[in-house]
Amino acid sequence: MNDHRQTGIGMTSQRTRDRLIRRLAQNGIHNEQVLAAMASVPRHLFVDEAFAHRAYEDTALPIGSGQTISQPYVVALMTQTLLNEKRQRILELGTGSGYQAAVLSRIVTKVFSVERYRSLHQRADELLRSLKYRNVRCLHADGFGGWPEQGPFDGIIVTAAPPSLPETLFDQLEVGGRLVAPVGGDESQELWAIDRTRTGYVEQVIEKVRFVPLLGGIVRG
Ligand code: SAH
DSSP: OOOOHHTTTHHHHHHHHHHHHHHHTTTTTOHHHHHHHHHSSSSSGGSSSGGGGTTTTTSSSEEEEEEEEEHHHHHHHHHHHHHOOOOOOOEOOOTTTSSSHHHTTTSSSEEEEESSSSHHHHHHHHHHHTTTTEEEEEEOOOGGGGOTTTOOOOEEEESSOOOOOOOHHHHHHEEEEEEEEEEEOOOOOEEEEEEEOOSEEEEEEEEOOOOOBOOOOBBBO
C-alpha cells in the first residue's frame, strides 16, 4: 500500500467517513460497535482506485470480476443483524473486496471468509494482511460447501444471493447461532435471519435487498 494514497486522502476521507456514520445512525443502525467498526475501516482502500473518491457515499461500487462491494448501509444492517447477540466465530461467504470481513474483524474474535474468484480472494487476503486485520482468514473455495474444517460457527453471513439456502450451511451453524443471507433471484431478494435453536430454526425477513448471485464452482482467474 503506498503511503501517498493513504495520507493524500486522509483528512477528507475521515470527514466524509464520519458523515456516512451519522447517516447510518439516522437510518436505524443503532449498534455502537457496528458504527465504531465502520468508522475505523478505510473503505476507500477496498474499492478500485478510480472509485476511491466515492468510497464514503452510501452506494455499492465495482471491485472487478463483475462484482461489487456492498452499500455501507447494507453492510451495517447485516452486521447488526448478525450480531444481535454476542457471536465470536463468523463464516462469511463472498469475501469480495474484504471490506465486510474487515468490519466484522473489529467486533468478533475470528472471521473465516470464502471467495470463489481467485483474483478477488488474493487481493482481499493481501489487503487484509497489509492492514493488519490478523483475525481474518481467507479461503479460495466454493462457498456452497461452507468451510467445514473450521466449523461450526456461531454466525454465518452470506454476501451474495442464492435462490434458496444451501443445506450444508446449517450443519456448520452452532445451536444458538444465526445465519444472515439475502435469498431470491435477480429481481427480488429478501434479507433473512435464521436462528438455530435446540429444537429447530426460527426465521425472520429483515427487508428487501439486492445482491449479486451466489454461484457454484470456483474461478481460477
Ligand atoms: N462481502 C463483499 C461483497 C461481496 S459481493 C465485500 O465486502 O466486498 C459477493 C461476492 O460473493 C463476490 O465477490 C462473488 O464472487 C462471491 N461469490 C459468489 N458466489 C460465491 C460462492 N459460491 N462462494 C464464494 N463466493 C461467492
